[in-house]
Amino acid sequence: MKKLPRACFAAAMALMLSACASAPAASLGQRASTPAASAAASMDSRRDIVLAVANPLDPPGTHAGSSLVGYVPPGHYGAGQRAVSQLDDLKQHYGLREVVGWPIKALGLFCIVVEPPAGADRDALLQDLAKDGRVKLAQPLQNYEVYADPPQQGAHKYNDPYADLQRGFVETDAAVAHEASQGGGVHVAIVDTGADLTHPDLKGRIADTHNAVDDDQAAFDGDAHGTEVAGIIAAMGDNHQGIVGMAPKAQLSVYKACWYADRNAGARCNSFTLAKALAGVLDTDARVVNLSLGGPADPLLGKLLDELLRQKRIVVAARPPDGDANGFPDNSPGVIVVRSSASTPAPPGVVSAPGSDILTTQPNGGYDFTSGSSMAAAHVTGIVALLLSIAPDLDADSIRKLLLLDGARPDGLHQVNAAVAVQALRTSLRHAGSP
Template sequence: MDTLDRACLGAALKRLGRALGTKPGKRLACLLLPLVAACAGSGLIPPSNIEIDPAALEQMKDHGDRMIVVTVANPSESVPVLAGTTVGGYGGAPGYAAYGGARATVAALASDYRLREVTAWPIVELKVHCAVFEVTGLETRDAVLQKLAHDSRVQIAQPLQSFHTLSSLSGPPAGSLTAPGYDGNYVSLQHGLRDIDALAAHRVSQGDGVRVAVIDTGVDVGHPDLAGRVVLARDFVEEDKSRFNRDRHGTAVAGVIAANPSNGRGIVGVAPGAQILALKACWQGPGGNGSFCNSLTLAQALVVAIEAHAQVINLSLAGPPDPLLAQLVTFSLDHGATVVGAVPPNGDLRAFPVGVPRVIAADVAGTGARAASVIQAPGRDVLTLTPGGRYDFQSGSSFSTAYVSGIVALLLAVDPQLDAGKVYAALKAGIGEGAASGTRTVNACGALDAISQHACPPVSAAR
């Protein structure tokens, strides 16, 4: 059992002990078996407290303009239960169960406002019971939300919102993968690595063991350059392992962060020693172009990232401000994680996730006037991984976000106690001129020098 597995098991045992008021012993063996199964390995299985309901997800996609998200207090009689046990639950779903008050409140709200419950689950971290409803009456969704906002039983009432990843395919620059006689070692084409001095930074840190949650589409966990890098895989939208492995955007983001070339062939990630938690919360669009997520799938992925003790959470996506997601991101920040989010093309820093205080906003270097708070990183013609063991060039702030997350992993491998504020200060201290592009960009060596005394000469200076 690796470090992540032990962390998962330990955290769940603590929750069980608090719930039952005793230390786990032999009489709990039947409860522990499904827990160990849920924590072991990187199998593509539903997380322990969430049941994937494809029918409910299809309803949300087909009738999204009538869907709302509501949270109510989860009262003290609610008891967390291990996956696979039969105590209570939401319609028999495995995981945490809510009793009495929370369920009664949700049922009463459905009756009072002519709502149909689509799905519901307790968010233990926020001490709430979360439900997705479809508005079935004659009133508009906005009218119902306005009434719910004034209902003392309700903590959050919001639309079920949509979010999109921020990337596009781009043509290969001069000296591409099709160059005659090319030997398959593509590092010379990774201009972004040179811009941020990542190869020089690797003399100090490779991000060894740092857990980076990639909340995105699926990831090709079998890609040779990700061998041994993906330690956890969860799917919140489809339960289709084959499709998970064919998803393009998550594979590309994971490659920028943690690719580790096999036998000297392939590309190098910013933090090739990092551990990737591949959390699929987004559907890949037709032909691999564009991906979208919603409030529910992102919330579920964030909860699992928190419970898996992710040290870095990469959100290469953007959408409208979202109260539920903002609360979960804030919880993760309060408990030591660093969250990196993508700036949308219009530069709106009120959007989710960059609008949440303390989230590190990342954008493409050289995009013009941007707020001084934004960390700029490479994002044009980024050579990265694609499914099926392949490679391609892509562009967008999705990949700027991944570059920044990789540098954060380098920092945390040197000093795991850094919080998001100190990480951000180090990133700002490391801003410099990119060696390949000549644009102002974050510099991995400069950031490492800001937190340690290790010598990290930039590649250009070392030559």
């Protein structure tokens, strides 16, 4: 495929409980240079277990809340003494080898990823752990993936890139919607791969970054999927180059929970990295969460998703390519699920948006075409930001209804329309007496 031209969380001090010594904890926006930071890629979903115990913290407060900072034994960063003792006993009793762990303040838990003893039956071990009164959660470590089509070799080179440049933008009438809103004041969290922070269309749009995978800044900046999603949502407008995002004045935070084991294949994530990222989001004021990824249902991730929804965050998720909406994060009725516009009617409540041949930002300052429901979800996340900029207190159900208003394509099938949704919202506010 030929490319188009290039056009804090403050640092906290955590008491190292078992060592009784003080050591600084890295901030959310920094990448911890600990074994935990590089542990994700070495985990094995066919073998490893996620284990959690209650984590009541002894006064005075001895932690900085949930963070993306890795935990390294024997420091037990963020763990109360009860959690430390229980985890040590559990590891010894069941012969578990700890890989990494982290606190989740919002759920009152301390989680660890463990490797069972060699030759152990994981299913039997999980059953035993579930019966242990000290264990609040025991589940398999699971894998997730982003929803983008694989790169196409020898794809058609468009000789009129300016027209195609705005394809998804034009089809949703985003420019018309921008007369009323450009997403200003809305904070969007993108849980994905990393993103190119130096891209000319993303400079100034990404306010902060968090890495739940490793401490490799070059890999973070070189990640394609997160760069693509960020560009669709909030690429800078009126800068005489590149593209315009759906909500060009929204504020982005990027949480790297997915990585490329092979740059020629899709990015992958797991229960551990996604849980760390979502726990980090819960510690912020992000109003919208974009999850252009998915996989199997997961107890821990389900708890974190439920907490996001309980706090009235708007969660936008990409529908799996096979249409099976029974996993994470698309199986919750509070999530706005988005599919790539197709030639068949969408299931009830599912939003359709442009997702094929979408031109967006690429690493190293480039632009290229990409496809997948990940891109459709990014379009909808941008529209959600436009709506919240006008009416910050909108809930997910009200937003879904606005997104599903008449936005018919020429073939009569529904596709989300930013201008229709924004106009309907403004009309309803006028009728309600709002300015």
